């Protein structure tokens with residue numbers, strides 16, 4: 026009897042790691058998830074332990090494989106594994122020992138704000154965006170690596186010795202899961218490399234002019250080799266866990282993976298993922314489009330000749346993390362799923378607007394010097410109003426991104442495909458549809474990020490032969506949310522939001538005293 030093949034996906038997100046197994050129909054058959062520790066050593070700083078990230082992934086693989094086998098399958102049926110990951114988060118290690126030299130600096134971390142401010146004055150700063158697709162800000166990996174070189178002695182020493190290795194989380198995981206220095210597989214895919222500011226967005230290779238501009242000497246730091254997002258050989262294989270020997274054949278940054286998982290293969294398709302942050306990717310086709318309205322240009326995926334796509338991206342730094350903030354810091358609710366229950370205790374936000382700029386505001390505003398600010402509090406304000414204002418903040422920022430996208434692309438979107446933890450809330454999705462004035466389309470199976478990584482891996486080994494083979498995947502159980510408020514009302518709400526954004530600027534600026 027020929028037993029069916031399955032594909033595994035490692036999803037290493039900002040707040041948790043997961044391993045999931047999918048069958049050829051794209052159904053998720055087993056999963057294991059683990060949260061890991063977040064470190065916030067100073068205000069605006071955010072770190073993770075790179076070794077803990079690897080361990081959490083290994084635990085998830087083993088837990089999931091055990092569940093899979095309990096269903097009567099065998100581990101040999103898992104023929105390939107894909108990796109998807111939080112992007113920009115920066116890991117540095119010594120390539121001779123394979124040991125991390127510092128905690129990972131997470132994508133949300135704003136410690137390089139001062140460094141970025143100075144870099145903006147360096148000649149040529151205005152030309153970076155058109156070359157790499159990203160604005161100079163604390164968000165991409167570049168300023169995080171520069172900060173480490175200036176402030177972490179162990180990193181600086183390794184750099185001077187020429188033993189420093191740099192990578193985003195995908196590279197680090199691939200390197201460690203392959204056994205570290207023994208095999209020394211140090212690679213990344215273009216969707217991840219396009220988040221560093223070191224890659225040329227046209228050639229998909231490292232750009233010497235960009236590296237020179239950042240004063241990074243390539244002889245002193247090894248950058249991961251850029252290979253396709255779906256490749257049968259380049260990523261090696263697992264050397265630990267119950268899946269020892271299984272090849273890693275797909276790799277995508279998590280937002281690209283979600284676009285793939287939502288089958289956003291062709292120009293004009295878009296998805297919005299409401300995770301820790303929130304990221305809207307709009308497939309613009311096989312040529313990059315440089316935004317004039319505060320969006321990022323990113324590689325959507327590189328599946329080889331004719332299947333290499335770019336996206337315009339709107340990135341929101343704080344989305345699900347603002348919900349976690351109400352859970353952990355204010356104790357308003359004991360779990361994120363209660364947010365909607367609390368918000369539904371009231372009719373509206375009671376005049377409150379919460380600019381959730383915990384790490385400044387990303388797209389389309391790019392305000393580094395704002396911090397979280399709640400406007401409109403009175404003696405009337407209740408926890409429910411704050412809950413509503415919190416969820417509305419993500420929906421308003423999505424609305425602002427869609428407006429920018431429409432200006433850049435010249436075409437309005439007519440439907441938004443959604444996924445990610447926060448989209449479990451009907452109230453949030455309804456609010457989103459109300460604000461943007463068109464339907465929000467939520468799939469039944471919401472693990473689209475992992476599904477995208479599995480698709481990349483499965484396409485490399487022939488589990489699926491083409492995009493056409495994937496056309497029936499994850500079509501069932503969709504929910505469509507349609508707008509229920511008037512356009513005028515939506516415009517009025519949005520104007521108030523924009524006013525609040527404007528008022529939140531400059532909070533970090535020094536106050537002059539006589």
Ligand SMILES: Nc1ncnc2c1ncn2[C@@H]1O[C@H](COP(=O)(O)OP(=O)(O)O)[C@@H](O)[C@H]1O
Pocket residue numbers: 038039040041299300301302344345346347348349361362363364365445446447448449450
């Ligand atoms: N029912 C819910 N309502 C609102 N937010 C939610 C809900 N469920 C999960 N979340 C939020 O979603 C986030 C987790 O989403 P996920 O897609 O798993 O994130 P990540 O990939 O960034 O780790 C958390 O920050 C959590 O606060």
Ligand SMILES: O=P(O)(O)OC[C@H](O)CO
Pocket residue numbers: 038039040110111112113132278279280300301302303340
């Ligand atoms: O962990 P998420 O889902 O919020 O995604 C993180 C992004 O990749 C950061 O750019």
